[in-house]
Amino acid sequence: MATVTGNRSFxxxxxxxxxxxxxxxxxxxxxxxIAEQVGMSRAWIGYWFLFATIALYATIGIMSRTVDAAxxxxxxxxxxxxxxxxxxxxDWMSAASFIGMAGTLYLSGYDGxxxxxxxxxxxxxxxxxxxxxxxxxxxxxxxxxxxARYGGNIVRSIGIFxxxxxxxxxxxxxxxxxxxxxxxxxxxxxxxxxxxxxxxILVCSFLGGMRAVTWTQxxxxxxxxxxxxxxxxxxxVKHTGFPIPQFAYGQTLQKVGDLEKKIxxxxxxxxxxxxxxxxxxxxTAALKDPVxxxxxxxxxxxxxxxxxxxxxxxxxxxxxxxxxxxxTPTDPxxxxxxxxxxxxxxxxxxxxRKHAEPFPGATEQARNxxxxxxxxxxxCMMFGTAALPHILMRYYTTxxxxxxxxxxxxxxxxxxxxxxTAPCLAVLAKYDVxxxxxxxxxxxxxxxxxxxxxxxxxxxxxxxxxxxGIVQLAEIAIGxxxxxxxxxxxxxxxxxxxxxxxxxxxxxxxxxxxxxxLTIANALSHDxxxxxxxxxxxxxxxxxxxxxxxLVVAVIAAWVTSYKPGNILFLVGAAFSxxxxxxxxxxxxxxxxxxxxxxxxxxxxxxxxxxxMYYMCVTYPFLRDLIGVTAPIASYQWFGMNAISAGVFGxxxxxxTIFIVSLLTPAPSREVQALVEHVRYPNLAGDIDTRAT
Amino acid sequence: MELTEKHKEYWxxxxxxxxxxxxxxxxxxxxxxxxxxxxxxxxxxxxxxxFYMSAQGSLIVYVVIIGVYAxxxxxxxxxxxxxxxxxx
Numbered sequence: 154m155a156t157v158t159g160n161r162s163f164x165x166x167x168x169x170x171x172x173x174x175x176x177x178x179x180x181x182x183x184x185x186x187i188a189e190q191v192g193m194s195r196a197w198i199g200y201w202f203l204f205a206t207i208a209l210y211a212t213i214g215i216m217s218r219t220v221d222a223a224x225x226x227x228x229x230x231x232x233x234x235x236x237x238x239x240x241x242x243x244d245w246m247s248a249a250s251f252i253g254m255a256g257t258l259y260l261s262g263y264d265g266x267x268x269x270x271x272x273x274x275x276x277x278x279x280x281x282x283x284x285x286x287x288x289x290x291x292x293x294x295x296x297x298x299x300x301a302r303y304g305g306n307i308v309r310s311i312g313i314f315x316x317x318x319x320x321x322x323x324x325x326x327x328x329x330x331x332x333x334x335x336x337x338x339x340x341x342x343x344x345x346x347x348x349x350x351x352x353x354i355l356v357c358s359f360l361g362g363m364r365a366v367t368w369t370q371x372x373x374x375x376x377x378x379x380x381x382x383x384x385x386x387x388x389x390v391k392h393t394g395f396p397i398p399q400f401a402y403g404q405t406l407q408k409v410g411d412l413e414k415k416i417x418x419x420x421x422x423x424x425x426x427x428x429x430x431x432x433x434x435x436x437t438a439a440l441k442d443p444v445x446x447x448x449x450x451x452x453x454x455x456x457x458x459x460x461x462x463x464x465x466x467x468x469x470x471x472x473x474x475x476x477x478x479x480x481t482p483t484d485p486x487x488x489x490x491x492x493x494x495x496x497x498x499x500x501x502x503x504x505x506r507k508h509a510e511p512f513p514g515a516t517e518q519a520r521n522x523x524x525x526x527x528x529x530x531x532x533c534m535m536f537g538t539a540a541l542p543h544i545l546m547r548y549y550t551t552x553x554x555x556x557x558x559x560x561x562x563x564x565x566x567x568x569x570x571x572x573x574t575a576p577c578l579a580v581l582a583k584y585d586v587x588x589x590x591x592x593x594x595x596x597x598x599x600x601x602x603x604x605x606x607x608x609x610x611x612x613x614x615x616x617x618x619x620x621x622g623i624v625q626l627a628e629i630a631i632g633x634x635x636x637x638x639x640x641x642x643x644x645x646x647x648x649x650x651x652x653x654x655x656x657x658x659x660x661x662x663x664x665x666x667x668x669x670x671l672t673i674a675n676a677l678s679h680d681x682x683x684x685x686x687x688x689x690x691x692x693x694x695x696x697x698x699x700x701x702x703x704l705v706v707a708v709i710a711a712w713v714t715s716y717k718p719g720n721i722l723f724l725v726g727a728a729f730s731x732x733x734x735x736x737x738x739x740x741x742x743x744x745x746x747x748x749x750x751x752x753x754x755x756x757x758x759x760x761x762x763x764x765x766m767y768y769m770c771v772t773y774p775f776l777r778d779l780i781g782v783t784a785p786i787a788s789y790q791w792f793g794m795n796a797i798s799a800g801v802f803g804x805x806x807x808x809x810t811i812f813i814v815s816l817l818t819p820a821p822s823r824e825v826q827a828l829v830e831h832v833r834y835p836n837l838a839g840d841i842d843t844r845a846t
Numbered sequence: 847m848e849l850t851e852k853h854k855e856y857w858x859x860x861x862x863x864x865x866x867x868x869x870x871x872x873x874x875x876x877x878x879x880x881x882x883x884x885x886x887x888x889x890x891x892x893x894x895x896x897f898y899m900s901a902q903g904s905l906i907v908y909v910v911i912i913g914v915y916a917x918x919x920x921x922x923x924x925x926x927x928x929x930x931x932x933x934x
Contacts, residue, residue: 269900274904278871281868511882530877562913573901833857835929836930837853
């Protein structure tokens with residue numbers, strides 16, 4: 154029982170290390186806060202956060218370097234449940250969760266909660282259907298399980314293809330996020346930001362594989378959760394008077410509802426909504442020739458300035474028109490951005506949406522379609538969670554089946570902390586905007602709004618459409634990402650907290666990218682190279698191959714990212730739909746139904762993946778253009794379901810196909826049936842051993 | 847190796863608890879989502895209930911489901927003598 158005491162002391166040692174680390178990090182933040190008070194510039198605070206955290210991750214990576222296969226692929230299988238939970242949390246929560254989630258909820262109200270539910274409820278499926286059984290099986294990758302359970306290289310190959318397809322789609326979105334954060338907070342160029350971030354990702358996973366990634370992810374989780382909760386708690390105390398606003402924002406939500414009613418009825422707002430609609434259609438036309446349109450607009454405004462003067466219009470009106478004139482740029486690049494931002498005002502043509510109302514729509518049919526799409530996203534995100542290889546892989550790393558089960562609990566607990574905070578943050582921010590920003594004078598905007606409208610018109614544009622010098626809601630065009638980024642300033646916190654939030658966002662993006670790159674490299678080096686091409690390769694050779702491939706994949710991913718392939722949320726959603734369709738049926742039936750066989754798995758995985766990809770190709774605009782589909786989207790849609798939820802069709806088709814084809818072909822061999830029995834019991838007397846070394 | 851009756855009973859109990867927890871998961875996810883509009887007519891802790899469940903209530907149920915499963919199965923392993931060696 155030497156390992157027992159070994160594991161125990163390892164666990165308590167880890168607790169000591171990470172407590173000291175957390176204390177050290179807090180001390181670091183306090184030191185920077187003091188430095189800010191005595192005059193350190195904002196740019197330097199940004200650099201400190203960026204380079205200190207990346208150096209920290211690199212140090213952990215170098216300390217955990219290894220050439221041992223079990224250490225490299227599954228961190229030596231001795232990650233305690235609690236810490237594996239934290240690592241999974243960081244692995245799971247990406248830039249989209251950290252930066253994007255609260256913004257999506259701000260903009261789409263109840264309907265945005267489909268992601269909150271989907272990205273948490275999926276862990277129920279992981280716990281009940283997969284984690285303990287995969288741990289008992291105890292090899293290195295998900296294609297490993299498919300290969301052993303169904304036999305032969307075809308299933309493994311489909312597994313490799315699907316693992317790479319969904320992980321790569323996902324990793325591009327992460328690197329994109331890294332580029333945005335580093336460029337925004339340090340002023341580095343987007344491309345350079347991507348490569349600085351990439352260096353941070355690589356030093357860690359390159360040297361130590363899963364072992365380094367695990368211990369870095371624990372460190373990253375601690376940073377990201379501190380960064381997310383600090384400003385929200387502060388803002389919560391301001392609006393609810395209660396330090397755990399997650400439980401108290403019901404009152405704030407009611408106040409937001411009252412403000413929505415007031416704003417909907419306010420005649421000034423009605424006027425501004427009409428003007429917003431007109432401004433948006435003007436901007437759409439102007440984008441054909443931005444400079445000429447801007448010049449025309451300046452001329453028109455100059456006349457209005459002169460007319461206001463001769464009419465002796467009130468002072469603030471004259472000022473507003475003058476300011477509108479000053480804000481109209483004729484420089485080609487700025488004019489382009491100016492009109493693009495004004496086009497976004499089109500969203501303000503309608504009264505504000507009711508935050509707590511599910512599935513709004515003009516007709517009963519539209520409401521029902523919205524409901525189906527909501528449930529469709531929930532479905533795909535949940536089953537995708539329970540099928541994404543980089544998450545499932547984490548449950549190979551615990552010391553036992555027992556701890557694998559506990560580990561799913563800790564994973565969801567740590568994820569829950571962020572996900573139940575995001576809807577709260579969205580409501581608090583909305584209350585702040587509706588009550589303080591709306592109705593304030595243009596000459597005296599709240600400090601955060603005045604600062605952010607200078608940063609990027611896509612994040613925040615405020616235009617005095619009716620020249621009354623007062624901000625109406627319909628005059629504000631807001632980009633979702635600003636909610637998390639500006640919260641520290643909305644709450645009136647010093648800049649150091651903004652730096653902390655940026656470090657948190659970076660930790661979220663880097664940790665997810667680490668896990669994904671490792672998954673791709675392992676699929677290639679372990680599954681393709683070692684298991685299929687060269688089964689006699691030595692351990693050192695396998696690990697080296699994996700490291701080289703990691704580097705190659707990372708560079709390709711960064712190269713694809715530099716093309717900025719837009720819409721992050723769709724990329725992420727697509728990865729989930731693909732994973733759900735390809736993996737979930739084969740994995741779960743492989744454990745729960747002994748009769749499932751090789752041919753069922755081959756045809757079923759291909760069919761599920763095929764249906765899912767087909768549906769995306771004919772209903773998602775970017776892909777439609779790529780392959781030249783011209784007939785209207787609606788004619789391809791089934792039940793009005795959006796492309797992101799293609800897994801709603803892929804998964805059942807896959808499940809049904811495995812079922813039917815398996816029954817039509819011979820039952821699997823006795824050895825395979827023994828394997829299924831093996832994974833179902835944590836410990837059997839006289840059992841086979843499937844653990845890989 | 848041959849599985850004993852006891853082993854089969856263990857697996858059966860596992861399937862039963864899995865089915866029960868899955869049913870709860872289904873109700874707080876899809877039934878709740880389907881009727882969210884109707885649930886919003888009820889107020890809970892100052893929230894409309896439909897909103898509260900999707901933003902927080904269902905999430906808490908998920909955490910509890912997983913906790914209950916881990917506890918139940920880890921005890922069942924011992925009871926049916928299929929547990930692993932001590933591991934701290």
